[in-house]
Amino acid sequence: xxxxxxxxxxxxxxxxxxxxxxxxxxxxxxxxxxxxxxxxxxxxxxxxxxxxxxxxxxxxxxxxxxxxxxxxxxxxxxxxxxxxxxxxxxxxxxxxxxxxxxxxxxxxxxxxxxxxxxxxxxxxxxxxxxxxxxxxxxxxxxxxxxxxxxxxxxxxxxxxxxxxxxxxxxxxxxxxxxxxxxxxxxxxxxxxxxxxxxxxxxxxxxxxxxxxxxxxxxxxxxxxxxxxxxxxxxxxxxxxxxxxxxxxxxxxxxxxxxxxxxxxxxxxxxxxxxxxxxxxxxxxxxxxxxxxxxxxxxxxxxxxxxxxxxxxxxxxxxxxxxxxxxxxxxxxxxxxxxxxxxxxxxxxxxxxxxxxxxx
Amino acid sequence: xxxxxxxxxxxxxxxxxxxxxxxxxxxxxxxxxxxxxxxxxxxxxxxxxxxxxxxxxxxxxxxxxxxxxxxxxxxxxxxxxxxxxxxxxxxxxxxxxxxxxxxxxxxxxxxxxxxxxxxxxxxxxxxxxxxxxxxxxxxxxxxxxxxxxxxxxxxxxxxxxxxxxxxxxxxxxxxxxxxxxxxxxxxxxxxxxxxxxxxxxxxxxxxxxxxxxxxxxxxxxxxxxxxxxxxxxxxxxxxxxxxxxxxxxxxxxxxxxxxxxxxxxxxxxxxxxxxxxxxxxxxxxxxxxxxxxxxxxxxxxxxxxxxxxxxxxxxxxxxxxxxxxxxxxxxxxxxxxxxxxxxxxxxxxxxxxxxxxxx
Numbered sequence: 096x097x098x099x100x101x102x103x104x105x106x107x108x109x110x111x112x113x114x115x116x117x118x119x120x121x122x123x124x125x126x127x128x129x130x131x132x133x134x135x136x137x138x139x140x141x142x143x144x145x146x147x148x149x150x151x152x153x154x155x156x157x158x159x160x161x162x163x164x165x166x167x168x169x170x171x172x173x174x175x176x177x178x179x180x181x182x183x184x185x186x187x188x189x190x191x192x193x194x195x196x197x198x199x200x201x202x203x204x205x206x207x208x209x210x211x212x213x214x215x216x217x218x219x220x221x222x223x224x225x226x227x228x229x230x231x232x233x234x235x236x237x238x239x240x241x242x243x244x245x246x247x248x249x250x251x252x253x254x255x256x257x258x259x260x261x262x263x264x265x266x267x268x269x270x271x272x273x274x275x276x277x278x279x280x281x282x283x284x285x286x287x288x289x290x291x292x293x294x295x296x297x298x299x300x301x302x303x304x305x306x307x308x309x310x311x312x313x314x315x316x317x318x319x320x321x322x323x324x325x326x327x328x329x330x331x332x333x334x335x336x337x338x339x340x341x342x343x344x345x346x347x348x349x350x351x352x353x354x355x356x357x358x359x360x361x362x363x364x365x366x367x368x369x370x371x372x373x374x375x376x377x378x379x380x381x382x383x384x385x386x387x388x389x390x391x392x393x394x395x396x397x398x399x400x401x402x403x404x405x406x407x408x409x410x411x412x413x414x415x416x417x418x419x420x421x422x423x424x425x426x427x428x429x430x431x432x433x434x435x436x437x438x439x440x441x442x443x444x445x446x447x448x449x450x451x452x453x454x
Numbered sequence: 455x456x457x458x459x460x461x462x463x464x465x466x467x468x469x470x471x472x473x474x475x476x477x478x479x480x481x482x483x484x485x486x487x488x489x490x491x492x493x494x495x496x497x498x499x500x501x502x503x504x505x506x507x508x509x510x511x512x513x514x515x516x517x518x519x520x521x522x523x524x525x526x527x528x529x530x531x532x533x534x535x536x537x538x539x540x541x542x543x544x545x546x547x548x549x550x551x552x553x554x555x556x557x558x559x560x561x562x563x564x565x566x567x568x569x570x571x572x573x574x575x576x577x578x579x580x581x582x583x584x585x586x587x588x589x590x591x592x593x594x595x596x597x598x599x600x601x602x603x604x605x606x607x608x609x610x611x612x613x614x615x616x617x618x619x620x621x622x623x624x625x626x627x628x629x630x631x632x633x634x635x636x637x638x639x640x641x642x643x644x645x646x647x648x649x650x651x652x653x654x655x656x657x658x659x660x661x662x663x664x665x666x667x668x669x670x671x672x673x674x675x676x677x678x679x680x681x682x683x684x685x686x687x688x689x690x691x692x693x694x695x696x697x698x699x700x701x702x703x704x705x706x707x708x709x710x711x712x713x714x715x716x717x718x719x720x721x722x723x724x725x726x727x728x729x730x731x732x733x734x735x736x737x738x739x740x741x742x743x744x745x746x747x748x749x750x751x752x753x754x755x756x757x758x759x760x761x762x763x764x765x766x767x768x769x770x771x772x773x774x775x776x777x778x779x780x781x782x783x784x785x786x787x788x789x790x791x792x793x794x795x796x797x798x799x800x801x802x803x804x805x806x807x808x809x810x811x812x813x
Contacts, residue, residue, distance in 0.1 A: 268676060268679065268680050269679035269680060269699040270671065270674075270675070270676040270678075270679040270680065271676075272699075273667065273670050273671050273679065273699070273703065274671045276667060277636075277664070277667050277668050277671055280664050280667065281640075281664075284643060284644070284660065284664060285643070286645060301643065305636070305639050305640075305643060308632065308635060308636050308639065309636050309668070311632050312629065312632050312633045312636055312672065312760075313671065313672070315629075316629070317627060317629040317630075317760070317762055317764070317765060318764070319629075320627065320628040320629040320632065321627050321628060321629065321765070340628040340631075340632070344632065400759065401671075401676070403676055405676070405677075406676060406680070
């Protein structure tokens with residue numbers, strides 16, 4: 096029944112565990128009869144259970160980028176000191192998703208709408224019931240992971256001691272909604288998408304390529320392309336490098352996004368478009384953010400074209416105990432991939448300082 | 455043979471004259487056997503023929519926006535003082551274009567590739583042969599009109615006394631190339647496009663809507679949408695206004711771009727992607743710009759996401775006798791539409807000063 100897509104295998108993503116949290120009712124009314132979360136952990140939980148860090152994932156992302164680029168001995172996110180739990184978001188292709196479920200009632204086009212709040216509630220259950228974790232030393236995530244980080248800080252203020260939303264907002268903006276729509280329409284407009292009932296993601300090759308092409312424009316930056324920053328990025332496949340920007344686009348973003356499952360991207364995109372902590376306070380954003388008790392560093396990427404610093408700063412200013420800590424990248428939103436050591440060093444510096452803050 | 459599209463009628467666009475400049479050989483090797491330029495003029499040419507202003511048009515644009523928003527008595531571009539010639543670019547739907555030609559060898563998908571330099575050469579012939587104009591008091595244009603303005607200043611330095619490229623570059627950037635590709639792919643991926651051999655532009659309705667949706671993201675700005683600037687924009691059709699951002703998108707940009715001819719947009723987009731004055735100097739941009747003798751004000755829009763001020767400034771700094779004069783708009787590149795009186799006042803101020811400069 097399920098589609099076998101090697102991109103989502105442990106061989107491609109690094110090890111992870113599938114953990115069931117059972118029947119899960121969604122905010123929009125759907126039900127996942129047996130929600131499995133794909134969870135990767137690093138380090139050991141201490142006896143006091145006080146050293147846990149939660150990392151939710153971003154659109155199209157998995158735990159892989161985190162262990163590859165952000166975790167390590169001597170880094171801020173150091174598995175020698177912390178128990179780091181990366182939870183793949185619902186529908187991301189690893190956790191219960193349209194293409195990997197055996198439940199025909201939610202397979203493919205029948206997958207229900209999921210909200211950021213659903214992920215956060217599911218993660219809270221996972222941490223409490225499976226790991227016995229009641230408080231988090233830190234929640235940190237990028238992009239949709241930042242949306243989940245904001246949601247955690249608002250929804251479970253008693254459980255979040257520190258929070259670091261990187262390149263993401265507490266309430267999605269109309270511009271970001273429209274941007275995401277262009278990404279999703281690029282996929283659904285491909286006749287091979289067939290209303291979500293394709294036989295393999297390769298049936299939607301053209302749509303996925305157009306989706307990747309829009310990422311190239313809005314995810315990266317004018318300076319990234321003009322300075323030919325891509326010359327310094329190693330090829331994904333040995334011997335398949337690039338000599339010009341069009342080759343880079345074909346052999347990097349088109350390859351990365353072309354490997355993914357279309358329905359999975361749609362579930363995540365729908366969720367991204369509607370991220371909004373104000374739902375926890377009857378639509379009052381200031382009231383919702385006023386609930387935050389975590390020490391929070393709000394960390395937009397300076398050149399981000401759709402989660403721009405200005406949008407993040409407005410929300411930071413509504414949040415008690417928060418600080419505005421923009422980070423620098425030439426690569427815009429996709430600076431999250433960690434192309435630059437300087438960017439990673441900046442992120443580490445802020446997270447190290449945040450983790451050292453007594454709360 | 456030709457498709458009748460009411461958007462390109464004088465009723466919709468205001469009066470214009472179709473002027474033949476005869477057989478025209480294109481830089482890419484194609485030939486237009488009888489090139490007609492759609493030309494709108496305002497004011498009177500003086501006896502010395504020294505008061506002529508040329509305005510080339512932008513992507514998807516026509517002369518209409520210029521007379522509606524930029525020209526007028528007491529304005530910088532004052533028909534009481536100047537003879538103002540707005541020339542619709544080749545392929546824009548008014549001048550010789552894929553859908554309006556009776557020549558089957560260039561109709562629809564057979565239309566040849568056209569370059570910015572072709573437009574400028576054609577305009578030079580038009581001005582000289584039809585109007586007897588040898589020197590221009592000013593060339594001013596926005597976006598692709600700015601590309602043509604740069605090209606004029608480099609290619610015909612003796613003929614251009616003053617130049618004002620607004621929101622456009624002398625050499626297109628890779629980012630801008632990739633952005634334009636997403637616009638064009640949105641159209642060509644529609645099955646109704648049928649390889650360019652559709653029966654009516656409405657066959658490509660979905661593709662044109664996706665094209666408009668990408669404009670909403672890259673052509674406008676995060677602040678435009680967040681501040682709901684659209685509330686102050688009058689409806690295109692009486693009684694068909696908007697109460698939310700999605701309605702605005704449906705009833706404004708989707709309507710505007712949905713009225714246009716798909717092949718026309720493709721001809722213009724291909725041209726836009728390859729704008730490059732360096733072609734006049736063996737690929738050496740600095741050498742090409744070094745030829746400019748016009749007094750030039752380089753006028754990017756501060757919030758423009760694809761012709762950003764930085765790109766324009768780098769080229770301005772290579773251009774003798776030029777000044778960097780950014781203008782302000784909340785609406786990004788589409789600030790060119792003239793939504794804001796403050797923007798129009800700024801443009802007028804710069805142009806008035808430029809026209810007062812003795813050269």
